[in-house]
Amino acid sequence: MNPVENNNAARYAVGIDLGTTHCVLAWRALDQEAPETAIEVLPITQLGSPGSVVESQQLASLMYLTHPNELSEQALSLPWNSNSNSNVTGSLNQPLGSIAQNLGAKTPIRLVSSAKSWLGHTGVDCKEAFLPLDSVDEIDKVSPYEATVAYLCHLKNAWQHRFPDAPLAQQKLTITVPASFDPKARELTAEAAQEAGLNQAILLEEPQAAFYSWVFDNADTWRDQVQLGDVILVVDVGGGTTDLSLIEVKEDSGELSLERLAVGEHILLGGDNMDLALAYQVKAKVEAQGKTLEMWQINALTHGCRAAKEALLTDTDLQTVPIVVPSRGSRMMGGGLRAELTRDEVITALVEGFFPKAAVDEVPRSRPRSALSKKSLPFAQDAGITRHLAKFLSSQAPENATAFSNDPLGVNGNNPPAFLKPTAVLFNGGVFKAPILAQRVGENLNRWLEESARPAIKHLSSADLDYAVARGAAYYGTVREGNGVRIKGGTACAYYVGIESAMPAVPGMEPPLQAFCIAPFGLEEGSSAANSPEEFALLTGQSVEFRFFASKTRRDDQVGTVLESWSDDELMELPPISAKLDDLTGASGQGVTVTLQAGVTEVGTLKLEAVEVQGQRRWKIEFDVRDH
Amino acid sequence: MNPQLEQLLTQLDPLHYGLLGFSFLLIIILVISRSTGSNNADAVTTPDSVKPAAPADSVESEPQSAQVASTVKITEYSTDAALQVLGLLQQEARLIDFLQEEVQHFSDAEVGAAARVVHEGAKKVLTDNFLIEPIRSEDEESHVTLDEGFNTAEVRLSGNVVGKPPFTGLLIHRGWKVSEVKLPKVIDGHDLTIIAPAEVEL
Structure with a gap:
C-alpha cells in the first residue's frame, strides 16, 4: 500500500467517550484487517499544573475559567500552542482536564463541570453561557455547548500531537452519548463535533459501546457465552449518570445477531454521588466532635473518601481507613483533621444507600420539585439505583406496555409482577470495580427472576470498566466497515x-x-x-x-x-x-x-x-x- | 537500659517515616541525575524547547575524543529534573512542608497522621512518574549465585568478600532499578525553582 496515495483515507477507527466527568479516546488501526489488532487508549496530553505538561488516559471534563491576572498565558500553553500550528482548533483557550481539577478545587467559582448533564437537560438553552452555575457576574461564563466543543478540540489537538500525519477529521470517528439522550441532546453533540471540525463523527450509545467492547474482548467466545433468545441488560454507572439498556440476541440467516431492545431514562446519579455521600458522612462525624469544616476541607475529605472507599471495597481484610486533611499552610502538622472511614460505613452508605434491596414493582421515590425552581440539574431524587432498574424493567414488560391494560388496578391475583426478564447482565463504569456492588445488583435481579421461576442471571465480565466505552466506540468504527456483528436498534423511542x-x-x-x-x-x-x-x-x-x-x-x-x-x-x-x-x-x-x-x-x-x-x-x- | 532503649525506638517509629521520605527523595534525585546525565532523552521526554540548566555531557556523547580511555569524566547533573521531582513531592505529598517541620514538637499521632499524607502522595508521585522494578527476582534471605562478570553496579557484595566467582551468598536486599522515567514535560520559561507557589486566598 502506498502511504502517499492513501493520504486522505481513514487509517484509524477512533472512539471518543465524551463523559460527564472524564473523556477517553481509544483507537484501532484500520489498515491491518486482522481481528486481533489491538485497541489502544490514547495518553491525553494536558496540563497537570501551570507550566507542567502531563499525559493521562483520562481527560477530566472540567474547564477552569482563569482570571486575567491569575496565571501567565505561557504557563497555560500546551505543546500544540507553542508553534503556530494551523491544525490547532479551539478558540476558548482555557485550561481543561487535570489542571482545571487542581485549580478548581481551590477556586470553585471558576470551575465549569457537568456540561454534558446540561446537554441532556430539556429545560435549558445549552448555547446560553451560564456555567459555572451560580457563579459571580464578573466571570465570563461559557455555555454547556461551548465547553463540549472545547473538550472535543482538546482531544483533537492531543490526537494530532501524537499522530501529526493522521488528522482526526479524516479518521473513522465515533462519539458516544448516553442511551437516554433525547434528540436535542444528540443534535447538540453532533453539532459540537462539527464545530470542532469533526464533521464525519457519528454517535453511538454508551451502553452499546460497552457491549461492543465486551464482544471485541471475547471475539472467539462471545457466541458461546450468549445464546439465541438471551436478553442482555447493560448497567452503566458512570461518574455522573446511570444508563440502562437491553440488548437481545436474535438470529439472522443462521448467524447470531444483536438488537438493542430498549433504553432507560436519563438518571443523573453516579460514582460522584457515592463519594459525596461518604464525605458528608465523615463530615457529620467530625462535626459531632464540635469542629466546623470549611469548604476546602470538605473537598479534601471527598478526595480522601474516594481513595478510602476504593481501598475498603477492594481489600476485604481492611476494616478502617484513616483520612487525614492536613492544614493548608506550610506548617502541615498540628491543626490538621483526622477522621476514619470504616468498612461498615462504606457498606451501609453505598450498598444499602445506592443498591438497596428492592422489589421489582417498586418505583424510585420522588418528592414534588420546588416550584421556585431556579436553574438546576434534575438530579435523581432517589439514590437507589436498584429501584431505578426495577422501574425500567417493569416499564419494558409487554404486559405493562399500555397504561390501559386489562388489569388497571393490578388485581391480577397472585401472579408475580410483570417485568422484562433479562438473562444476562454486563456491568460498566468504574463504580463496579467494587465487586460487592455488582454482586448486589445481581442479587436483586436473581430474586426478581426467581419469583417468576426463571433461572439466575449470567454475569458477562468486562475486562476494562473505565475504558470500555471508548474502546467499544473504536471497535464500532471497524464494525461499520463490515468487520463484526453490528447491534441493530435504531431509535429507542x-x-x-x-x-x-x-x-x-x-x-x-x-x-x-x-x-x-x-x-x-x-x-x-x-x-x-x-x-x-x-x-x-x-x-x-x-x-x-x-x-x-x-x-x-x-x-x-x-x-x-x-x-x-x-x-x-x-x-x-x-x-x-x-x-x-x-x-x-x-x-x-x-x-x-x-x-x-x-x-x-x-x-x-x-x-x-x-x-x-x-x-x-x-x-x-x-x-x-x-x-x- | 535495654527496655528504655526499646521504648525510645518505638517512640521514634513515626520519625522513620520522615527519614524514609528523605532517603526516598535523595534516591529519586540521584536516579534522575543519572538518567538525565546518561543522555536518556527519550525516557525523560524533555521537550526541545526546554534548556537543561547544566549541560548534560556524558562519556558516550564524545566517543571520538582521543583521551576517552585515559580521562575519567565527571558528569554534571541536570537540576531541572531534580527540581521537578521536588515540586511534585511537595504538590502531591507535602514532603517539603513535612521535612521542614520540627517533628520533636509533635506527638506520635500527629507525626503519624502527617506521614500518611506524605506516604500516599509520594507513592502517587512514584507510580505516576517512574517504573521501578526489583533487580533480583529471588526471595530475600535465599541463596543466590553470582557468576563471573556479574554487574557490579547492580549487585553489591558485602560481608566475607573473599575468593573468586562464582560467589554464593544470601540475598539481603533485592535492589531497585528504574526502568522508565516519565516526568511531566515543562513549558519553556517555567520557573522550576518555585516548587510551591505562595497561596493567597481572596
Whole structure:
C-alpha cells in the first residue's frame, strides 16, 4: 500500500467517550484487517499544573475559567500552542482536564463541570453561557455547548500531537452519548463535533459501546457465552449518570445477531454521588466532635473518601481507613483533621444507600420539585439505583406496555409482577470495580427472576470498566466497515407531535390534546419514516411550534397512529419543535399544506422535516432550546 | 537500659517515616541525575524547547575524543529534573512542608497522621512518574549465585568478600532499578525553582 496515495483515507477507527466527568479516546488501526489488532487508549496530553505538561488516559471534563491576572498565558500553553500550528482548533483557550481539577478545587467559582448533564437537560438553552452555575457576574461564563466543543478540540489537538500525519477529521470517528439522550441532546453533540471540525463523527450509545467492547474482548467466545433468545441488560454507572439498556440476541440467516431492545431514562446519579455521600458522612462525624469544616476541607475529605472507599471495597481484610486533611499552610502538622472511614460505613452508605434491596414493582421515590425552581440539574431524587432498574424493567414488560391494560388496578391475583426478564447482565463504569456492588445488583435481579421461576442471571465480565466505552466506540468504527456483528436498534423511542383538537372553548378547560405518531420505534440510522398522513395548513414566513413527545414503551405505533389519552409514564414531553417556512421568493403569508416526515441521519441524530404536499419544498424542523 | 532503649525506638517509629521520605527523595534525585546525565532523552521526554540548566555531557556523547580511555569524566547533573521531582513531592505529598517541620514538637499521632499524607502522595508521585522494578527476582534471605562478570553496579557484595566467582551468598536486599522515567514535560520559561507557589486566598 502506498502511504502517499492513501493520504486522505481513514487509517484509524477512533472512539471518543465524551463523559460527564472524564473523556477517553481509544483507537484501532484500520489498515491491518486482522481481528486481533489491538485497541489502544490514547495518553491525553494536558496540563497537570501551570507550566507542567502531563499525559493521562483520562481527560477530566472540567474547564477552569482563569482570571486575567491569575496565571501567565505561557504557563497555560500546551505543546500544540507553542508553534503556530494551523491544525490547532479551539478558540476558548482555557485550561481543561487535570489542571482545571487542581485549580478548581481551590477556586470553585471558576470551575465549569457537568456540561454534558446540561446537554441532556430539556429545560435549558445549552448555547446560553451560564456555567459555572451560580457563579459571580464578573466571570465570563461559557455555555454547556461551548465547553463540549472545547473538550472535543482538546482531544483533537492531543490526537494530532501524537499522530501529526493522521488528522482526526479524516479518521473513522465515533462519539458516544448516553442511551437516554433525547434528540436535542444528540443534535447538540453532533453539532459540537462539527464545530470542532469533526464533521464525519457519528454517535453511538454508551451502553452499546460497552457491549461492543465486551464482544471485541471475547471475539472467539462471545457466541458461546450468549445464546439465541438471551436478553442482555447493560448497567452503566458512570461518574455522573446511570444508563440502562437491553440488548437481545436474535438470529439472522443462521448467524447470531444483536438488537438493542430498549433504553432507560436519563438518571443523573453516579460514582460522584457515592463519594459525596461518604464525605458528608465523615463530615457529620467530625462535626459531632464540635469542629466546623470549611469548604476546602470538605473537598479534601471527598478526595480522601474516594481513595478510602476504593481501598475498603477492594481489600476485604481492611476494616478502617484513616483520612487525614492536613492544614493548608506550610506548617502541615498540628491543626490538621483526622477522621476514619470504616468498612461498615462504606457498606451501609453505598450498598444499602445506592443498591438497596428492592422489589421489582417498586418505583424510585420522588418528592414534588420546588416550584421556585431556579436553574438546576434534575438530579435523581432517589439514590437507589436498584429501584431505578426495577422501574425500567417493569416499564419494558409487554404486559405493562399500555397504561390501559386489562388489569388497571393490578388485581391480577397472585401472579408475580410483570417485568422484562433479562438473562444476562454486563456491568460498566468504574463504580463496579467494587465487586460487592455488582454482586448486589445481581442479587436483586436473581430474586426478581426467581419469583417468576426463571433461572439466575449470567454475569458477562468486562475486562476494562473505565475504558470500555471508548474502546467499544473504536471497535464500532471497524464494525461499520463490515468487520463484526453490528447491534441493530435504531431509535429507542417513538416520537409524536401533540395537536389540540378543535372543539368549542370551555372556560377553565384545556382543549384535549391528541398525539400523532411521526416516527416509529426502531427507526434505523440513514432511513426515513413514512410521511405522516396528517396535513397541516401553514403560512410561509411564519414560525409554527408543535408540542413534542417521546415514548420508550410504545413499540408498535406506526406513523399516523393517533393517541387520544396516555399516562405520564407512557409519553414523555420534550421541548417543543418549531419550523419557520421561509420562502425563497420572499413572499410570505402564502398558504402551504405540509406533512411531517422523520428520519434518522447517518450520524445518528433525528431529523424532522415539513414536506410540501403539492410541491417539492422541504423545511427543517428545529428542536427548540427555549426554556419552558 | 535495654527496655528504655526499646521504648525510645518505638517512640521514634513515626520519625522513620520522615527519614524514609528523605532517603526516598535523595534516591529519586540521584536516579534522575543519572538518567538525565546518561543522555536518556527519550525516557525523560524533555521537550526541545526546554534548556537543561547544566549541560548534560556524558562519556558516550564524545566517543571520538582521543583521551576517552585515559580521562575519567565527571558528569554534571541536570537540576531541572531534580527540581521537578521536588515540586511534585511537595504538590502531591507535602514532603517539603513535612521535612521542614520540627517533628520533636509533635506527638506520635500527629507525626503519624502527617506521614500518611506524605506516604500516599509520594507513592502517587512514584507510580505516576517512574517504573521501578526489583533487580533480583529471588526471595530475600535465599541463596543466590553470582557468576563471573556479574554487574557490579547492580549487585553489591558485602560481608566475607573473599575468593573468586562464582560467589554464593544470601540475598539481603533485592535492589531497585528504574526502568522508565516519565516526568511531566515543562513549558519553556517555567520557573522550576518555585516548587510551591505562595497561596493567597481572596
